[in-house]
Amino acid sequence: MNRVVITGMGIYSCIGKNQDEVRESLLHGRSGIVLDPTRKQFGYRSGLVGLVDRPNLKGMLDRRSRITLPEQGEYAYLATVEALRQSEIDAGYLERNEAGILYGNDSTAKPVIESIDIVREKKDTILVGSGAVFQTMNSTVTMNLATIFKLKGVNFTISAACASGSHAIGLGYHFIKTGLQELVICGGAQEINHYSMATFDALSAFSVKESDPARASRPFDRDRDGLVPSGGAATIILESYDSAIKRGANILGEVIGYGFSSNGGHISNPTVDGPARSLRMALKDAALQPSDIEYINAHATSTPAGDSNEAKAIHEVFGGSLPWISSTKSMTGHECWMAGASEIVYSVLMMQNGFIAPNINFENPDEDSAKLNIVKTSLKEDISVFLSNSFGFGGTNSSLIVRKI
Amino acid sequence: MGIEEKINNFLVEEFEVDPARISPSADLKEILELDSLDYIDLVVVIENNFGIKVDPVDFVDLVTFQDFYDYITSRLNSKEPV
Numbered sequence: 001m002n003r004v005v006i007t008g009m010g011i012y013s014c015i016g017k018n019q020d021e022v023r024e025s026l027l028h029g030r031s032g033i034v035l036d037p038t039r040k041q042f043g044y045r046s047g048l049v050g051l052v053d054r055p056n057l058k059g060m061l062d063r064r065s066r067i068t069l070p071e072q073g074e075y076a077y078l079a080t081v082e083a084l085r086q087s088e089i090d091a092g093y094l095e096r097n098e099a100g101i102l103y104g105n106d107s108t109a110k111p112v113i114e115s116i117d118i119v120r121e122k123k124d125t126i127l128v129g130s131g132a133v134f135q136t137m138n139s140t141v142t143m144n145l146a147t148i149f150k151l152k153g154v155n156f157t158i159s160a161a162c163a164s165g166s167h168a169i170g171l172g173y174h175f176i177k178t179g180l181q182e183l184v185i186c187g188g189a190q191e192i193n194h195y196s197m198a199t200f201d202a203l204s205a206f207s208v209k210e211s212d213p214a215r216a217s218r219p220f221d222r223d224r225d226g227l228v229p230s231g232g233a234a235t236i237i238l239e240s241y242d243s244a245i246k247r248g249a250n251i252l253g254e255v256i257g258y259g260f261s262s263n264g265g266h267i268s269n270p271t272v273d274g275p276a277r278s279l280r281m282a283l284k285d286a287a288l289q290p291s292d293i294e295y296i297n298a299h300a301t302s303t304p305a306g307d308s309n310e311a312k313a314i315h316e317v318f319g320g321s322l323p324w325i326s327s328t329k330s331m332t333g334h335e336c337w338m339a340g341a342s343e344i345v346y347s348v349l350m351m352q353n354g355f356i357a358p359n360i361n362f363e364n365p366d367e368d369s370a371k372l373n374i375v376k377t378s379l380k381e382d383i384s385v386f387l388s389n390s391f392g393f394g395g396t397n398s399s400l401i402v403r404k405i
Numbered sequence: 406m407g408i409e410e411k412i413n414n415f416l417v418e419e420f421e422v423d424p425a426r427i428s429p430s431a432d433l434k435e436i437l438e439l440d441s442l443d444y445i446d447l448v449v450v451i452e453n454n455f456g457i458k459v460d461p462v463d464f465v466d467l468v469t470f471q472d473f474y475d476y477i478t479s480r481l482n483s484k485e486p487v
Contacts (some may be wrong), residue, residue: 063421063443126453126461130445 004176006402007249008087008237010079010187010227011345013077015332018082023349026357027378031214031331033228042194048207050230050333052192056148061148067131069144070111072189072338076141077148080185084149085236087249090185091150092362094244100181102172103141104164104188104233106306109195111135140187141233153181159337161392162299164188165234166340170258170398172238183239188341192231198230199228203268205325217334218361219300219327220307220369221364227301230333234342253348253402257286257387263395270306270391275313276396277300283317286401291321294386295356297347299389300327303332310389313366320366322327322373324381326359340390340398347386352380408481409474411454419450429471436470455481 014032016022032050040047060062069077077282080353084090093094115128134140139157146155155174158168164187172184186198189194200206207226209216211213217228231370244251263274283290297312300307307327312323328346329335335342350356356379365374385403406414409429417424419425420437427436437443445462451459457480 057423067446122452124458126445126448128440128451 001177002179002254003130003160003241004173004238004404005241005244006236006252006255006348007239007244008085008089009252009345009348010082010086010235011232011330011342012052012075012079013232013335013342014052016055019349022346023353024348025331026328026349027353027355029358029360029378031217031360032230033213033216033333035213037208038196044198044201045204046201046208046226048213048228049192049208050228050335052230052232065144065148067129068134070108070135070140070191071193072108072191072231072233073141073144075231076145076187076189076235078150079187079233079235080145083185083237086281090236094281095152096236097182098153099151100175101142101146101151101155102158102168102175102184102186103145104143104158104160104168104337106136106159106161106164107191107196107274107289108136108138108140109379110191110193113195122373129281145185151185156185160396162334162336163340163390163392163396163398165342166388166390166398166400167260167396168244169236169238169255169283169341169344170260173255173258174332175376176238176240183237185231185235186238186341188338189233190230190336190338191232195231195360204246206292207302215361217302217330219298219302219330219359220311220360220365220372220374222364222366223303224307226301226334227303227329229332229336230337231338232342233338234345236341238343251405253351254405255400256403257401258280258287259283259399261397263397265395268393271395272309272312272316274395275310275391275397276316276391278399279282279313279317279387280388282399282401288296288385288401289319293318293323295324295347295350295386297343297386298325298327299391303330305361306391308366308368310391311372314325315368317372324356324375324379325372326357326375328357330360331357339384340388343388343390344402347388348402351386353378355388356381357382412474412477415450415454419442419446427470429469429474431470433467433473434484450475457481
């Protein structure tokens with residue numbers, strides 16, 4: 001079995017458009033949440049959102065590449081450029097080797113709706129243009145990036161709701177561990193346009209604390225009232241340890257555990273048992289005891305039921321070992337399909353730079369979060385092993401463990 | 406604005422070509438680097454700019470920009486409601 005390491009990362013999010021900006025935001029507990037009045041006018045119950053600027057890729061990508069790329073694909077492209085650069089992977093390497101891509105994405109609402117609106121109006125499918133079909137498929141991110149970077153290895157999209165990005169990394173880890181691939185570009189991408197989150201807003205799952213956007217996302221806090229939708233993309237370059245050493249690559253961390261489970265229950269109501277099984281499986285895969293985990297980047301999205309159930313699951317598995325815990329969604333909002341990948345980037349940045357990012361807005365615990373060791377303000381702490389949780393609709397759970405080497 | 410100027414403007418905008426490379430005798434597909442997918446987008450920009458629906462099969466016989474101007478002019482002269 002191969003060891004699997006991280007040799008590059010890229011991030012494009014509401015708290016920064018590259019690793020340097022994001023590291024500063026995490027260190028200083030800066031929120032990326034704003035109130036967007038146009039979402040209210042559109043019909044949203046909540047106008048809160050993570051503000052992500054849409055990049056202009058003219059000059060970076062040719063026309064053909066740009067017209068097949070939807071919003072979240074643009075974010076994923078930029079995150080991947082940053083990650084490949086850090087990993088020192090160039091076009092020549094990708095030409096000579098069978099590098100793969102496994103990326104999380106679970107919607108592409110805007111191009112679907114806009115294309116069908118054109119067909120409805122003009123009664124002629126050709127008028128959607130040649131790029132539409134490539135933007136409207138759920139595999140849009142992997143099909144576009146595999147084409148742009150001329151990848152020759154494994155190539156498919158993982159759709160697993162808000163655990164998509166985490167499962168993508170978990171699968172990439174297994175592809176490399178078992179020797180099927182030497183290098184896989186993993187990650188998660190999330191669109192944030194008005195069409196993408198309207199059906200989620202319909203469930204009254206979003207915070208309506210609109211008077212103070214930066215304080216709206218408050219995972220584990222007693223007075224939380226829902227999540228704040230957000231987006232962007234995060235890319236992780238996973239590589240076999242031997243390949244990284246051979247190339248002389250800078251190793252940022254080693255993926256040592258992947259756990260997964262399905263709740264076997266309700267489509268949206270969380271459980272304690274499902275996440276607990278995922279946590280135990282990740283620990284077993286990593287051959288670690290609960291007390292070995294120094295920091296947990298929680299899934300906690302700021303919903304009343306979700307955070308309570310995760311707190312119970314963590315307490316059940318980790319009990320008295322009390323690892324440091326924070327939910328970076330307190331700053332970023334819920335990056336959904338991207339979150340499982342971005343939160344690996346955030347946690348590796350903490351591990352590299354000797355701090356734990358705060359769970360901002362955690363002012364008063366509830367009965368369940370009171371039992372956890374939640375980091376309220378930025379903490380100077382060297383961590384060498386962390387775990388990151390991601391859960392999604394349908395009861396899908398994923399837990400990843402990464403260590404410093 | 407004459408029809409040639411209007412066509413040149415939207416071709417430059419859509420296909421991101423240097424306007425200096427466009428002339429009546431220049432090769433349309435070579436200058437615009439058109440492939441079969443681009444024919445679809447040519448149909449879209451013609452519809453958006455002139456309100457006429459054209460068939461991408463018609464582009465096969467067009468060689469120069471002048472051919473293209475003539476084709477559009479002839480389609481506009483026999484314009485049917487869309």
